[in-house]
Amino acid sequence: MIDETAPPQLRDRIARDLAPVAPLKKPWLRAALALPLGILLLFAASTVYSLRGDAGRLGWTLTWGLSTIELALGMLLIGMALRDAIPGRVWSPPALLASLGTALAAVFLITLVTWRVSPTRILHESVAYVTSVCFGYPLIAALPVILFAGLLVSRAYPLRPQLAGALYGAGAGLLSDAGWRLFCHYSDPAHVLTAHLGAIVAATLIGALTGRLLRPRS
């Protein structure tokens, strides 16, 4: 029978640092901590500025309803990032592709449905300005969520920190866009799929970078 004991040097190091630790809560419970930020973002733009001008034409379902779906998808991605940060619980490539693909498809679908019911274009001379606003503001609004989720993930032990970062970055981008689309009434797919989707993609990249910066170091 082999009853191996730890080498004294290792055992001493462990003994020196053997404080009791509280096991992490389940990833989904920890993801819920980001929900207040998501809800805040959902209401922020329409409260600070105004609800989109065509809200009456779109109705509750195509405004708040679709934004709530986007919020739920964003939370799902953040939850997935938190689970991926637990050793032995990583997502497989198909699961990752499916979730990111679903998020992307949802943005496309929301854009097309909104455009179909209420087509609104940007005046040619305002394109650059509106695009920069609809790219920059949601991206800035996503940063606190990225940082918060990044800290939650770094509390665990992410074996793929960039990937986890990309997941919560995409999630934060979706949360931010869920609120921003309630203010921005330009439904032209050319605008939404460049400025709004561009902000989500940029948030994904910033998330990956944040994941790398906050990764556990040996």
Next chain:
Amino acid sequence: MIPKPPAEQIPNASSPRARLDETELREWMGEYQAGRLEAFDRVYAAIAVPLRKYLTALARDAAEAQDLLQEAFLQIHRSRHTYDRDQPLLPWVFAISRHVYLMSLRSARRRPLRGADNLEETELSFAVPPEVDGLADRLELRAAVARVGAERREAMLLHHVWGFSFREVGAIQGVTESAAKLRSSRGMAELRGILKERR
């Protein structure tokens, strides 16, 4: 204080995973999280040998595997708060150890694959997958296993030798259950091919 289990309950660390008492392991890990050194000793005693074999199979170098084992235990210690007692312990432990190996591989920008020359007999005294048992002697088999592609070899050993389910192998390797199954079966096919070629 954890009561010392009767001798027959102390896991034989050289036995496959199936023979490790998962419930006890989880209990000890919980005690370890609570800050008890005796629990660390028990966890170490239970998993050090299979973990060293796993790291040896990855690194193909017994001395390096010993270093990796120490580093793996330090990382296990550092991340012990991430272990969820509702989940089996070994996939968590093996995933961390795999990460330690990959990090060492990356930081060393390492050498091309080596043969099995540096493997000690004790490190590969594992159960042989029944499909290939009898096709070759242990020495031959050891060299043949070392020639199987890295990811396929890992999946094959995790499943056939250490008794992980394909779902767990997938979680350790970051692939789907079916991809893990495919890797393992391709590894077995490759191993059979190598053994036939050598005859």
